[in-house]
Amino acid sequence: MRRSVMKVVNRLLVMKTQPAADARTHARxxxxxxxxxxNPGMEGTKHSVGxxxxxxxxxxxSVADCWRGDKHVSxxxxMSKIQDTHMVLLRPRLLMNINGVSVAKAAAKYNIxxxxxxxxxxxxDKALGKVAIKHGGSPRGHNGVRSCVDCLQTDVMPRLRIGIGRPAGKMSVERHVLSRFSSEEQKVLDSVLVQSVDLILTHLSQQDSQQDSQQDSQQDSQQGSQQDSQQGSQQGSQQGSQQDSQQGSQQGSQQDSQQDSQQDSLSPTSPAEGRQPAQCSASAVAESRNPELWYHTKRCLKDKS
Structure with a gap:
């Protein structure tokens, strides 16, 4: 029940005052x-080690004296810069359980x-002196992280987790996280702070390199696609022209052949073809049918005469 109430409270506080985006930052x-x-006013406690x-x-x-209050982000x-990266450092002035309201307002204002x-x-869950980067995921019981997840409506935010260890003996969790570091723990904390800053700067640098690589890859992919499309279009145009030319040539040859054939069939016959065969005489026909009989008949007629 308490978890649901805090989720609703976080959402309502974010919706109530949504700052306008900073035009200067928006263009970066x-x-x-x-x-x-x-927790504001409790910077020296373990829970506020962030x-x-x-x-x-x-x-x-070298901007430690540049902190300024911003009511629009609570x-x-x-505002700082590392090479080409513009950074906004934020310390919420709200209780840990609603830190996400301040984070969501800052993200909206600076368009992040x-x-x-x-x-x-x-x-x-980590001993004092241990630090690690976690890339998104569950809040794992941390109320401040849960508030950020509720207000931003996503859990993709990377986190730098600073180990403070679990309470010793019968000390309650609440008393443990709200207690200050002992003198011995403070010595360890000094080295932890140096290590943590190194990790933050390294993380930001690697993130920029990955984003640059992704942008270059996308541009190369787009250029490659455009070139392939242009080449495909040119090849298609050339093939189409060749096919049209071949088809036109074939059709022209067929039409010429058909016209020549039709003209040949309509042309007049030659004189030799137009002459009728000569008619043969009766004697010639008879002689051609039975030469021997015709010879004896012709001889008998000659003797009588």
């Missing part, structure tokens, strides 16, 4: 949002996609 090619999850990491990141970028922000939002938060 690359925009990243790095968020330190935590905010401590953002403080170390701002110091590395948090504190710093969920996959370009890096959440930095504490992780009890």
């Amino acid at each position: 090619a690359r925009r990243k949002l790095v968020v330190g999850l935590g 905010m401590a990491v953002l403080g170390a990141l701002a110091s590395r970028l 948090g504190e922000v710093i 996609q969920p996959e370009d939002i890096l959440l930095v938060h504490d992780e009890m």
Whole structure:
């Protein structure tokens, strides 16, 4: 029941005040949002270690004195740049359970996609001194991450998980996460902050390289498709022209042959063909039928005469 109520509260708070996109940031090619999850006014506690990491990141970028409150995103922000990457650092001024409201407002204002939002938060399943990048997925019981998933309506956001370990003995989880680091733990935390900043910068650099590679691949693919289409069109046109030419030639030859044949059949007969055969005399016919009988008959007639 409490989970459902918090989900509704997160959605309502996001819908209530949706900031307009910053025109200057909207025009930029690359925009990243790095968020330190935590509770305002409790930056020194284990649950707000994400905010401590953002403080170390701002110091590395020499912008530690540039934090400014932004009521439109319900948090504190710093605008910075690394090479060609423009970054927005965000520390929400809302309770951990509704940190997602601040994140969603900042994403809308600066026109940043969920996959370009890096959440930095504490992780009890990792011992103090352990850090790791997680690429999206379940909140795994972290209320701040769950709030971001509810407000952004996706779980693709990468996360930098800072180990704080589980409570010792009979100490409750709530008391453990809201407690401050001991002097011994603070020594470990100092090295963790340096390591965490290195991981963030490496992650952002690799992400930019992957995006550039994908864009180049898409452009190459589009150019290849256009060239193939043009070549196919040219080949089709040439083949069509050749076929038309062959068909025209064949049809012309057939028509010429038919016309010649018709003219030959309609032309007058030659004189030799038009003459009738000469009629033979009766004697010649008789002689041709029985030469011997005709010889004796002719001789008898001669003797009588």
